[in-house]
Amino acid sequence: MDSSDFPYISLSSFVCSVMRLEDISNAIIAGDEAQASALAKQLLDAGTPPSQIITEGLAPAMAEVGRRFDRLEIFLSEVLLSADAMKAALKVLEPAMLTSKSVAKKQGVVVIGTIEGDVHDIGKNIVATMLEASGFEVHDLGKDVPVAAFIKKAQEYKADFIAVSALMTTTMYNMPRLIRDLTDMGLRDLFKVIVGGAPVLPEWAQEIGADGYGKDFMEAVSVFKGLTEK
Amino acid sequence: MVVSFQEAVERLENGAIMPEHEFDLRVGQLARKYVKEFGIKMNPEEVVNSDDGLADSAFQAAQQLFVELGVYCTNTGRVAKFTEGEAKEAINSYPTKLEFGEGKEKGFMTPRQVEDRAPPWVNFSAVGTPVPSSQFVTVMRSYAQEPLANAFSGPSLLELNGRVVRSGAPVEVEAALFNVRSTREAARLAGRPGLGSHNLVGCAEKTAAVLAALHPDFGVRKTDGVFVAALGEMKVDYERLNKVPFLQDAGYHTGGLYGPLMGGYAGGAAETALVLLAHFYLGRLMFRAEFSNCFPLNIRETCNTTPEMLWLVSLVSQAMRRNTNAMHTMNAFLSSGPCTEMITYELAAHSIAATVSGAHLNPAAPARNKYPERCSGMEARIHAEVGHAVARSGIKRAEANKIVKKLLEKYESKIRDAPVGKKFSECYDLRTVKPSQEYLDIYANTKRFLADLGLVV
Numbered sequence: 001m002d003s004s005d006f007p008y009i010s011l012s013s014f015v016c017s018v019m020r021l022e023d024i025s026n027a028i029i030a031g032d033e034a035q036a037s038a039l040a041k042q043l044l045d046a047g048t049p050p051s052q053i054i055t056e057g058l059a060p061a062m063a064e065v066g067r068r069f070d071r072l073e074i075f076l077s078e079v080l081l082s083a084d085a086m087k088a089a090l091k092v093l094e095p096a097m098l099t100s101k102s103v104a105k106k107q108g109v110v111v112i113g114t115i116e117g118d119v120h121d122i123g124k125n126i127v128a129t130m131l132e133a134s135g136f137e138v139h140d141l142g143k144d145v146p147v148a149a150f151i152k153k154a155q156e157y158k159a160d161f162i163a164v165s166a167l168m169t170t171t172m173y174n175m176p177r178l179i180r181d182l183t184d185m186g187l188r189d190l191f192k193v194i195v196g197g198a199p200v201l202p203e204w205a206q207e208i209g210a211d212g213y214g215k216d217f218m219e220a221v222s223v224f225k226g227l228t229e230k
Numbered sequence: 231m232v233v234s235f236q237e238a239v240e241r242l243e244n245g246a247i248m249p250e251h252e253f254d255l256r257v258g259q260l261a262r263k264y265v266k267e268f269g270i271k272m273n274p275e276e277v278v279n280s281d282d283g284l285a286d287s288a289f290q291a292a293q294q295l296f297v298e299l300g301v302y303c304t305n306t307g308r309v310a311k312f313t314e315g316e317a318k319e320a321i322n323s324y325p326t327k328l329e330f331g332e333g334k335e336k337g338f339m340t341p342r343q344v345e346d347r348a349p350p351w352v353n354f355s356a357v358g359t360p361v362p363s364s365q366f367v368t369v370m371r372s373y374a375q376e377p378l379a380n381a382f383s384g385p386s387l388l389e390l391n392g393r394v395v396r397s398g399a400p401v402e403v404e405a406a407l408f409n410v411r412s413t414r415e416a417a418r419l420a421g422r423p424g425l426g427s428h429n430l431v432g433c434a435e436k437t438a439a440v441l442a443a444l445h446p447d448f449g450v451r452k453t454d455g456v457f458v459a460a461l462g463e464m465k466v467d468y469e470r471l472n473k474v475p476f477l478q479d480a481g482y483h484t485g486g487l488y489g490p491l492m493g494g495y496a497g498g499a500a501e502t503a504l505v506l507l508a509h510f511y512l513g514r515l516m517f518r519a520e521f522s523n524c525f526p527l528n529i530r531e532t533c534n535t536t537p538e539m540l541w542l543v544s545l546v547s548q549a550m551r552r553n554t555n556a557m558h559t560m561n562a563f564l565s566s567g568p569c570t571e572m573i574t575y576e577l578a579a580h581s582i583a584a585t586v587s588g589a590h591l592n593p594a595a596p597a598r599n600k601y602p603e604r605c606s607g608m609e610a611r612i613h614a615e616v617g618h619a620v621a622r623s624g625i626k627r628a629e630a631n632k633i634v635k636k637l638l639e640k641y642e643s644k645i646r647d648a649p650v651g652k653k654f655s656e657c658y659d660l661r662t663v664k665p666s667q668e669y670l671d672i673y674a675n676t677k678r679f680l681a682d683l684g685l686v687v
Contacts, residue, residue: 069493072530075501076494077258080251117397117435119304119461119469122494122529169360169386170397170405170435177396198532198600199360216530 020046021057024089028061029068031081033088040092050093054135058086062133069126070218076126083129106137108160108228111153113141114197115164115178118171123197126217127163134221136161147178154191161224166197175200176208192227196220232323233316235474238515241310242303242466250465253302253309254495257463260299261501264291270500277537277638278544278583278631282344285548288500292507292549293317301512302465312515320514324556328483328520329453330381330426335417336453337380337426339521341555342621344548344588349621352378352614353428353523353559356385357595359605361654363390363408369654370416371663372607374425378614381455382417383429384409388602397435406434406443414449428455428485428592429523437472444482455483458517463495463505466516478518486513486522492539493529499538502526503545510556523592525561531645532598533565535576537638543580544587544627551588559592560584562613565644567597567604567651569669572641574612574676579637581616582685586630591617596651603653608665612673616680619687633683640679 020043027035043053065082068074112128114121121143132138139157141149154162162182166172175195182188192211205213212227214220248256264270268291270284279285293314300311312320328339339351354373361369366387373382387395387405395405409431417425430450431440444450458473460466477484488509490496496505506526513519524546528536534543543560550556562580566572573596584591593613597604620630641648651657657669677687 072493075497168435170395173394173396
């Protein structure tokens, strides 16, 4: 094998690219929105494909943020700052992603919200952030979301997943309503329904006919990924 | 004069507009700022804080945090601000004597002090654990019959006569009515008809359902109470605020309910302690709360028996007790479930940390408050008896700290995979409403363990 087997790239620009990918990861972990945007632009200008910036810079950074949060080495506000930094970098990459041939593949489209009657959204926010960080297109409908709104928005966004959260036992019982309404409207096969939240147990998720259940954000992301690969 | 409820709501409607996400981040930013400025830090050797100066600093820091942060309303998207003078007036305006119950069961909740020998007031509660309607009264009776129960409240419902109780549906109103009727029935069956309820409705989320149940014909009394909850960290909404004018006018006791998450928007234990303290201002100004019930939780473990959560419980209680007369109960959330050795250790640790720090008690939410039917009067009994023993013995915080650390050695490593324990029907005889011998034996062992450490329960 000689050097002609490889596309020409100087050692210095290769090292620079690796360093900047590491730098953008660090900027995201630190929640530094301005730095993440600036580095995304520098990497693009240097010819790094947007898909590479995402898969080798942004995604590993958010995975590390998730691991640190799981161990409570960092807290939710830091996670949200990191997510904001990631979004800022993605915004810079967006125009290039539209023209690039090597666009990072979207994992799937998710509409997510806290079910009708329930105004607790911290858990839902964490899952939404981590899904976005993992390459899903996430449409967060907020809290106290009527069953009909979940269905309408899932159709509008051509979603693959409807993700529903509840913190109260009384609000949790609006989840089976969502599944029944989807069935009665002949839409059940169009969407995978994932449920979660403090009172939701895996056996109950199965009983109501949900397609998946996540006990926490780490498990939730794996469940979405697993169902995407099916 | 304390800012009126109407004025406070005006400010929610006319304060500075702010995206909710920005407010959430601001909670953590300001909490970090004041933690740093006032040097609020956990000494790992002191799971039960013994530093009076630290407690006082936490109180001062929280007051400044409240004044700078304000209260966010999710309906208006605006922040209500209060001056330092208004905040001080509010925190000093909490009542210092609350009457619950009637007849032989009439009692008065009054403030305790740090290391007080007066026993804690104990509100026995199933804290929203769902149970079937067929067992509802029996479960409530298991709490009401406990001699140390000063007041009590019920669980939540898995179903009402076969129909699921869905928030916002008519059945939720039926559930609320069932809840208050059952409260009185359980008290009568326990031989304590006059026993009061500190939170009349635990089966309904919507204000319409809660208020519908507060009719004297259903057995409620003006000496009973209703909780009004804050939403997340330092936020309120109209759904819950709508209870306030009614409760004020009708004269029921109003309890503020706050559960900030350690690891959440506030940050770590020190930051979350300040945010919890700031809620006492929110409670008085926005809810007209007369007392408060606190359930700070570790976001990962959904309990408050980890070392840093016990420290937070002790620090916040001492800060309040040393600087105000506002009364509060500490609500135990356990990782393990009923009829396990582990839950007896968790209950004891939480009760000791709270009681020696001057708090009243509100036991308990077993098995992370997640698993149906995992609740019984025994958990509340253990928590209350340990609390009474702490007060009776007159132990100081340093001694309490040693005992709590020994208890932590027993369970801390098991929190992540804590056993969910047994259902009510598996650890109580449903006919006699007596705990099983197995559960009594487990508790007896823990009492021996505590006695060896110098605390006779």
